[in-house]
Amino acid sequence: MSHGATHEQESKESRESIEQTAQTLEKLANYGLDAAKKLGADAAKIATSASFQKRLVVENKVFSLANSLSSRSIGLLVHKDQKKGSASVNTVTEESINHAAASALALAKYSVPDEFLTLASLSEAPRAKPLPFLYTDELAAVDLVAIQGFMQEVLGRLTSDARIALDRFEMAVDVSCHALASSTGMRQAERQAMASWSFMGMGRDGEEVTGFDYDSGFALTKSAILPGCLRDSTAFVAKLLALFKPRQCPTYKGAILLTPRAVHELLVDSLLYHAGGRQVMDGKSRWAKSVGQRVVSDKLTLRDHPHDPRFSGATGFDSDGLPTKQQTLVEHGVLQMILHDCYSAKRCKGKSTGTSGGPFALEVSAGTNSKAELLRAHKQLLVVDRFSGNADPIKGDFSGVAKGSRLYSNGEDAGSVTETMIAGNFFTIAEEVLGVSRETELVSGGFLSPYILVGGVSVTGG
Amino acid sequence: MKDTLQQLLQGQQGFVELRYHKRTANSFVAQKGRVDVANHAITEGVGVRALVGGAWGFAATADISPRAIKRAIDQAQSNARMLAKVKAGPALELARGRLSHQQFTGPGYTELTQMKLEDKLAQVVKYERQLAAASARMHTARCQYKEIIEEKAIVTSDGVACSLQLAQPEFSMTAIAEQDGERTTGHKGAGVSGGWNCLFKHPALDNAVDETARIAVDLLTAKYPEGGQKTVILAPAVVGLLCHEAIGHTVEADFVKSGSVAQGKIGQRVASDLVTMADSGCETISGYAVGNLPFDDEGVETENTVIIKDGFLRSYLHNRESAHEFGVAPTGNARAWLFNDEPLIRMRNTYLMPGTSRLADMIAGVEDGYLVEGAGSGQADANGEFMFGTGYVWRLRNGKKVELLREATLSGIAFDVLQTVDAVSQEFLWDLGTGYCGKGQAAKVDAGGPYVRCKITVGGEQA
Structure with a gap:
């Protein structure tokens, strides 16, 4: 058999076996629920998954590894006398599931009683609407030879300039299925074929070395792999080449422009913390009683689109088994909801928002300014691409280095900057939003955002 | 399992490496009077690497039957053949080094595996209750225990045949104190390669409940340090973080080949002559390091690899492939997180050697500066630029600790900062045993060192 035929066969097997495996896992999940019940569990939930991965690695511009993996796992959560324990195994036999059930129950026995433990009921968690775009046979059939072909083409772009020191370039195709089942009757299942890449x-x-950078992307169809990866590689190369000859940034207090990546790190992470049900439950959120009130600038709107194929995190159900839905977290600065899972909802006497393990596909809404306008808005402006530093989520204070960042002078690019520290407070910058761009960018396939101009930040040049 | 793997190697063409790995991971988190996590997880399987025509193929199987492992060998060889057709560059070869035949059982393994899970969980719940009761200002008490119990067997077609059993427990506690809406955090933690008793004898956990609570409460009334270029004394945890993040990653041979700032600098002065830095896989200085391993995941016996000797860069960190390329012996730094991960060049216990000064004398020699305690999160760049968070800071004035201050961030260029080192203490501590390094895969690592006096940029309160 030729090598090509071997890999074609492998892909065919993985497609067939994902179906068979899904059926096997469903049987084992039912077996696990029975096993937990027989051992005395009051309630149980099982999460099962199986995946086949084909992955190629390029190191230092040379293909270095071809990889084929198959994996399975079963995770079991049990409740007994209002106490919980959990266990997981990756060998999915009846014997290993019995072991997992016994271990979970042994832990539950010695845990602390918690009257708020709960599992989603069948009425709360009906079967989720399937998302057909998550799986195509054509993508599932992509083999290592095809992946190598895609990568070879992209490699040409990544090595087009000798100054690019490419540490690692990977591409993988994952075919997977995962499912949830509970003693309360909840049953969910989903399969997915996804191609992903990273640089x-x-x-x-010569002796000049720039800062390290990375990027990643994904595709849900075979035809989207090459254009997507070429687009991302072009942006990656341009970003690295623009980092040479960094200059000292002036020290000032005032406005900075956040790229979409920095928007996530400096604005959205903290926003999600304070809108999180677990933080509300533990008294760590400032917004426990702020639903319906304006909590950030009215220029900010944040939505979750778990059924949108533009996002790698798209999914039909959350990790409690509740169906997901499009939701608005913040509308023109007004907090619309607290993100509850079943447990925090019960503790807070609320309802789960189907966001356990989420949100899944966040978008900050585009604004009305052009990016060019925002760049011209201040005589000197630091454009921050990444933040590496300390952030206190409770107080909102942050302090650290602005990585991959650039200085703009009167709207003109004055070059990258070196060792520049930024410090400020999330609540201050979230209130002091000076402008939001019309242009948006998808960050690593998971987050869509415009550029956002914020004030009140201390910038210290190195 | 080792014998089964050796039988499966019979008659194989070319280089084949089989690595059986069973990991049992138990984790407990108690917080605010409840148990958030009480989990027991087993991950088991065989990873196969095949070298054919100068190219690597990898495959892994969770089914450890001989038939499934044989199928994984065929798949890895097929993958390698596919890659060999398209691979450019020089043919890949492996340095031999000290290939292990050990059957190793780590200290504390029997003790930890025989102790009941429920007894460990009960201890964690008890510590959380003690911490919660330690101060009237306590908002949140959180205790976390994790243990990794490893079983491995590695065989290769060129002579490796070794196995190990290893226990790596870790424990940490976090206190959040509150007063008038202000909240501050205290944290203590330690990890070891050893048993339960060894873990709780770790010096970093001395008086842990009272110390964690006291730091959190005392910081409620503390100010922030002033920013700027300062004379500072870095505590062992911060020194360890600097060694790992800002130097260690730049000397991993795969990263050196990519163009890190350490490329081409072997033999050059990169630090003050007071600086000797190493990465060790074997017990060094004290027995509390968590990254002690008898051999790496290529079956190469570990060693104490001196990276910087008296200020001069002396060695990179290697696997068998990079060692051959650089014409040196492998240093035992190839590590894989799980059976289905391929071995990468990773650190183990990274540290600065202790010096001859005493901490008290070092403090006495500072007219105006800081003593920086506790490591926070940290990142470093390919050019050696780093940024670390810290736990808390003591203001030093006229040779004395005069005021407790809140956390600071430290930044600079690693090799530039090491050039400013003017004192290194005799006192030494492994102090990052609860840390995990991320490089595509996780790795359990440790780091530490003596107290080190140097000049560094402190990012404190901004004007």
């Missing part, structure tokens, strides 16, 4: 590297020109 890591830096610029090196």
